[in-house]
Amino acid sequence: MSDQSDNIDSAVTSSVDIDKQHVDALRLAIAAEDGAVLRQLLSKEHPAELADRFEQLSGDDQALLVELAPDVISPALLAELEDEVVEDILPLLEPGQISKAMKELDSDDAIQIFEELPKDRRAQVLADLPEQDRKEIEDGFACDEETAGRLMQREFVAAPEFWSVGQTIDHMRMQHRQGEGRQGGDNLPDKFFDIYVIDAHFHPLGYIPLSTLMRCESDQVLKNIMDTNLTVIEPDLDQEDVAYLFEKFHLISAPVLDADGRLSGMITVDDIVEIIQDEHTEDMLALAGVNEAGLVDTVWSTVKARAPWLFINLLTAIGASLIIAQFQKEIEQLVALAVLLPIVASMGGNTGTQALAVAIRALATRDLTSANAVRVIRREALAATANGLIFAVVLGGITYAWFGRPKLALVIAAALVFNLFCAGLAGILVPLGLKKVGADPAVASTVFVTTVTDVIGFLAFLGLASLFLL
Amino acid sequence: MSDQSDNIDSAVTSSVDIDKQHVDALRLAIAAEDGAVLRQLLSKEHPAELADRFEQLSGDDQALLVELAPDVISPALLAELEDEVVEDILPLLEPGQISKAMKELDSDDAIQIFEELPKDRRAQVLADLPEQDRKEIEDGFACDEETAGRLMQREFVAAPEFWSVGQTIDHMRMQHRQGEGRQGGDNLPDKFFDIYVIDAHFHPLGYIPLSTLMRCESDQVLKNIMDTNLTVIEPDLDQEDVAYLFEKFHLISAPVLDADGRLSGMITVDDIVEIIQDEHTEDMLALAGVNEAGLVDTVWSTVKARAPWLFINLLTAIGASLIIAQFQKEIEQLVALAVLLPIVASMGGNTGTQALAVAIRALATRDLTSANAVRVIRREALAATANGLIFAVVLGGITYAWFGRPKLALVIAAALVFNLFCAGLAGILVPLGLKKVGADPAVASTVFVTTVTDVIGFLAFLGLASLFLL
Numbered sequence: 035m036s037d038q039s040d041n042i043d044s045a046v047t048s049s050v051d052i053d054k055q056h057v058d059a060l061r062l063a064i065a066a067e068d069g070a071v072l073r074q075l076l077s078k079e080h081p082a083e084l085a086d087r088f089e090q091l092s093g094d095d096q097a098l099l100v101e102l103a104p105d106v107i108s109p110a111l112l113a114e115l116e117d118e119v120v121e122d123i124l125p126l127l128e129p130g131q132i133s134k135a136m137k138e139l140d141s142d143d144a145i146q147i148f149e150e151l152p153k154d155r156r157a158q159v160l161a162d163l164p165e166q167d168r169k170e171i172e173d174g175f176a177c178d179e180e181t182a183g184r185l186m187q188r189e190f191v192a193a194p195e196f197w198s199v200g201q202t203i204d205h206m207r208m209q210h211r212q213g214e215g216r217q218g219g220d221n222l223p224d225k226f227f228d229i230y231v232i233d234a235h236f237h238p239l240g241y242i243p244l245s246t247l248m249r250c251e252s253d254q255v256l257k258n259i260m261d262t263n264l265t266v267i268e269p270d271l272d273q274e275d276v277a278y279l280f281e282k283f284h285l286i287s288a289p290v291l292d293a294d295g296r297l298s299g300m301i302t303v304d305d306i307v308e309i310i311q312d313e314h315t316e317d318m319l320a321l322a323g324v325n326e327a328g329l330v331d332t333v334w335s336t337v338k339a340r341a342p343w344l345f346i347n348l349l350t351a352i353g354a355s356l357i358i359a360q361f362q363k364e365i366e367q368l369v370a371l372a373v374l375l376p377i378v379a380s381m382g383g384n385t386g387t388q389a390l391a392v393a394i395r396a397l398a399t400r401d402l403t404s405a406n407a408v409r410v411i412r413r414e415a416l417a418a419t420a421n422g423l424i425f426a427v428v429l430g431g432i433t434y435a436w437f438g439r440p441k442l443a444l445v446i447a448a449a450l451v452f453n454l455f456c457a458g459l460a461g462i463l464v465p466l467g468l469k470k471v472g473a474d475p476a477v478a479s480t481v482f483v484t485t486v487t488d489v490i491g492f493l494a495f496l497g498l499a500s501l502f503l504l
Numbered sequence: 505m506s507d508q509s510d511n512i513d514s515a516v517t518s519s520v521d522i523d524k525q526h527v528d529a530l531r532l533a534i535a536a537e538d539g540a541v542l543r544q545l546l547s548k549e550h551p552a553e554l555a556d557r558f559e560q561l562s563g564d565d566q567a568l569l570v571e572l573a574p575d576v577i578s579p580a581l582l583a584e585l586e587d588e589v590v591e592d593i594l595p596l597l598e599p600g601q602i603s604k605a606m607k608e609l610d611s612d613d614a615i616q617i618f619e620e621l622p623k624d625r626r627a628q629v630l631a632d633l634p635e636q637d638r639k640e641i642e643d644g645f646a647c648d649e650e651t652a653g654r655l656m657q658r659e660f661v662a663a664p665e666f667w668s669v670g671q672t673i674d675h676m677r678m679q680h681r682q683g684e685g686r687q688g689g690d691n692l693p694d695k696f697f698d699i700y701v702i703d704a705h706f707h708p709l710g711y712i713p714l715s716t717l718m719r720c721e722s723d724q725v726l727k728n729i730m731d732t733n734l735t736v737i738e739p740d741l742d743q744e745d746v747a748y749l750f751e752k753f754h755l756i757s758a759p760v761l762d763a764d765g766r767l768s769g770m771i772t773v774d775d776i777v778e779i780i781q782d783e784h785t786e787d788m789l790a791l792a793g794v795n796e797a798g799l800v801d802t803v804w805s806t807v808k809a810r811a812p813w814l815f816i817n818l819l820t821a822i823g824a825s826l827i828i829a830q831f832q833k834e835i836e837q838l839v840a841l842a843v844l845l846p847i848v849a850s851m852g853g854n855t856g857t858q859a860l861a862v863a864i865r866a867l868a869t870r871d872l873t874s875a876n877a878v879r880v881i882r883r884e885a886l887a888a889t890a891n892g893l894i895f896a897v898v899l900g901g902i903t904y905a906w907f908g909r910p911k912l913a914l915v916i917a918a919a920l921v922f923n924l925f926c927a928g929l930a931g932i933l934v935p936l937g938l939k940k941v942g943a944d945p946a947v948a949s950t951v952f953v954t955t956v957t958d959v960i961g962f963l964a965f966l967g968l969a970s971l972f973l974l
Contacts (some may be wrong), residue, residue: 057875080733082752090875203673203718210719226715227697227756244714245696248673249680263550281781282552284774286697286756303773304754310777311751314784315865318791322861323854328871336887337894340858344851344891348899351850355843362839369832372842373825376849376958380821381814384793388810391792395785401798405527405560417806421814424807429818488846 057090064095069102076106085114093122093332100126109135113143118328121150129155133162136171140224142187142305145174182276183269185309186290186299189223192230193256195239200252202229223300227286231260236296238289240264266291267301273309278400280306317394320476323347346481354379354488361496367504370437371496374446378495381425382453382487389414389461390483394476397469411462418458422451441503449495453487460486527560534565539572546576555584563592563802570596579605583613588798591620599625603632606641610694612657612775615644652746653739655779656760656769659693662700663726665709670722672699693770697756701730706766708759710734736761737771743779748870750776787864790946793817816951824849824958831966837974840907841966844916848965851895852923852957859884859931860953864946867939881932888928892921911973919965923957930956 056075063071076084088096088111100107100123107127112120112135124132124147132151136144136159148171151159160168170188177183193202206222213220228241240260250259265283267276267290279285280303292298319327323343331339358365358375365372393410396402402410430447434440464482465475526545533541546554558566558581570577570593577597582590582605594602594617602621606614606629618641621629630638640658647653663672676692683690698711710730720729735753737746737760749755750773762768789797793813801809828835828845835842863880866872872880900917904910934952935945 054873054875080753082754086752086870087875089871090873092876092879206719207721211721220719222715222719224715225713225756243695244718245692247718248714249676249690249692251677251681281777282556283550284552284777286695286773303756303777307751307754307773307777307780310780310784311869314780315869318788318861318865321788322857324858324862327862327865331883333883333886333890336883337890340855340887341891341894343858344854344895345898347854348847348851348895351847352902354850355847358843358846362843365839365842366836369835369842372835372839372845373828373832375842376828376846376962377818377821377825379846380824380954380958381818384814384817385810387792388794388813391788392794392797395788395797399781399785400556401559403524403560405524405557406562409562413801413803413806416803417810420803420807421811424811425814425818428815432822484850488850492846 053087057087060087060091060099061095064091064098064102067098067102072099072103073106076103076111081108081110081114084111085116089116089119096123097126104128104131107131109138112147113139116328117146117150120147124151125155129158129162133159137163137167140187140189141167141170141174142185142301145171145184148175149179177269180273181269182267182271182273182290182301183299185273185276185305186267186269186301187223188299189221189226190230190287190289190297190300191222191226192232192236192238192297195231195233195255195257195260197256198252199247199250199254199256199259202247202256203252225302226300227302229256230264230289230297230300231256232297238264238266238291238297241289243286264289269293269298274313276301277306277309277313281310282400313398317398317476320474320478321391321394321480323480343481346478350481350485351488354485354492357489357492358496361500364496364500364504368442368499370439370442371499374433374442375492375495377429378446378449378453379488379491381429381450382457382491383484385418385421385454386457386461386483386487387480389418389458390465390479393462393465394479397465397475402466407466411459411466414458414462415455418461419451419455421458422454425454426450439503442499445498445503446495449491449498452494453491456490457483457487523557527557530557530561530569531565534561534568534572537568537572542569542573543576546573546581551578551580551584554581555586559586559589566593567596574598574601577601579608582617583609586798587616587620590617594621595625599628599632603629607633607637610657610659611637611640611644612655612771615641615654618645619649647739650743651739652737652741652743652760652771653769655743655746655775656737656739656771657693658769659691659696660700660757660759660767660770661692661696662702662706662708662767665701665703665725665727665730667726668722669717669720669724669726669729672717672726673722695772696770697772699726700734700759700767700770701726702767708734708736708761708767711759713756734759739763739768744783746771747776747779747783751780752870783868786944787868787946790944790948791861791864791950793950813951816948820951820955820958824955824962827959827962828966831970834966834970834974838912838969840909840912841969844903844912845962845965847899848916848919848923849958849961851899851920852927852961853954855888855891855924856927856931856953856957857950859888859928860935860949863932863935864949867935867945872936877936881929881936884928884932885925888931889921889925891928892924895924896920909973912969915968915973916965919961919968922964923961926960927953927957 060075063075104127107123136147160171174184191206209222210220228243229247230238231240231242232238240262241264242256242260246259265279265285265288267288269290269292285303287300287302289297290299290301325339325342327339393402426447429450430443433446434443460483464479468479469475529545533545561569574597577593606617630641644654661676679692680690698713699717700708701710701712702708710732711734712726712730716729735749735755735758737758739760739762755773757770757772759767760769760771795809795812797809863872896917899920900913903916904913930953934949938949939945
């Protein structure tokens, strides 16, 4: 609900940068163990602003701050903080404070907090909640992680098709009046953007954006003004697919059904924006071989998130170098091979990574599908070969100028064309293949592709050299 | 506005996958040059669905389709298609069809279409527009690309602070009544989510979400229910920063001011979702060294988008191999060096890429700022060194087992630790440095980092070998 403040000067642009001074002030107050100053620093501004500053602190400072002034962790601030931060500070709070926050927040935010609660404290917090809130949490928790059912809020506004616009607005006003003064406020969601029109069995028939409701005459019947082109969400739909539907149809909210097709919840676009960001982070880190990352991570958790992929990289690098080992005699005879070898591999790796990044993004945005895969594969292979031919001429020329051996120049040129062709193909086929078998196309694909380009680069260059050169 | 259809069965989940059959049906109709079937295939569904299918076609097929049935390119479909596709098909449409579409759409969509119009046809299309629409386009075009002013729509709802809830709703109903039957409909935006409360000078004082307006009594005065915690957007703010403010404060819409601080437009969250996707694609492609990519690209445009970065990669790879060339004698003496060399470089490259991906995402989400940069740099350096130590033991052991030379094992272990330390530092310092000088931290950073890891890997391994081994 709105802030009823008299200070109309607050309508100003928020800075798009986090202010180092504010964070430093927090650090100083923590070092001085001054709870009063901390409270003052963390009381006035928008919870999103506070969350940003809080997250700039190290894990130790965060813990100290919570210890010094646990009351600054308001329900709204908890809802704003990143999951991993919430996970770290919940154990430092009293169970009563946690259940109070969960009571106040919409059910989707409450569930997100509950998810981060240590298992042994969940029962206690649940017991503190009113019956209805408890049931909502339990229902949400029964759904798989990262599905619509887990994500949705249980609060939404529905109206029967035979109601008029006036009746609908009156109903909302009445709900609000009834809620006034009551803890937790009215039963309406904090914010909503659409009204879902339902039949007698609570099945959705259509929706009416509030902006439509606003401009229609009071005596209009909902049935006649609703948009029946309604996108409904199944409870077990993956959050990535939910986000896709929101993007595609420019949804602001969408109803979630239960197993019987009855309305059971609502997802709003602000949650979707977060999911899109999370999925982006996941893709980019997966491509770079990082399991997960947060900026409050310790050195040790950073090492743990990265070592497994480095280990796989080590194995594949050793595998590739076994190929070089087969050509030790050739290298002894012509050490220029060792000098030039990394260039062939590097160009292949880069070409593969280019194709891979384009494919991963196109898969994520659903621009690359089975309907155009063949065309895209052909294009990647042709483009990589074309670049192979261009750079074969360049690198062949440089090699000739450098070492004065025309045959060496021809061998490296041929190896480059072949390696780039394979790189382009691998860059598109690996993610498509992973997707086909139901795996995340971003995870492990970089290792696959660069292994292909290393192995083929080494094999083609050294193999051709041994055949034609020595 | 809502679709007033009687077919209430349409309230079904939309598929999250693009149907290959539908795209194939389009291809068949195009091959048969059957405009009637094309019209039928492209008439019924949601424009977003049609746009997805249209975009699966090759550029040639798209052009043929437009030629066969130009009328299927409805204003709504034009608004849904990606910019690059719009750019390709606009030259195939009559100017009258384009100006008609621009008249019907909200001004932000109209400007996006106008942007893609060939320069020599812009004047003609503008002349076809009514005075007000033309001025809106010209005003938007006066703002820089990718700024709030270019992005916003000129349609929004504002009300003076002394109006009551009832008055405000009555006003919207009146606007709507006046617009009925008129081409282009009422003057209200197609969809809106907040009402901006203004003073006599059109300066914003606060906002009221429609869901708040709905639940408040009719005689409440706007001033008393508005939220003064309003995020306003300057017209020259970069779209990436606009997106950040939307994410941070969970905005659904935000008002844009003119140079005098008066309300001049509105940005809505559905445009922000698109921007977030675009910015993410940009980051991922920049990291992989691709200038831009679309799936309807031809082979030639694909080559052009990738060759420049491959060329830079070639130069840096040759630079690194010049280092190897300094150690040709050592390699001739001990060819195992050539065998092992790529492993050291590959592990460094991977470590650098990991740190880089984490940094780029953290910069994009504003989790990495000047307030915590020092802590993150330290963490990256320590984590990379820790991984260096772990894998030095592993690789040292493998090297000893493989070649039976304890000194070689020690040299490769030392080189690995040093290279990984430098890789971790480069992975965080390069993007931070690029950001500091005002460049995009994603562009060129991969090339920088892998050059560092190649050069240092080669230099450390071969240098140490030449000092201690031979």
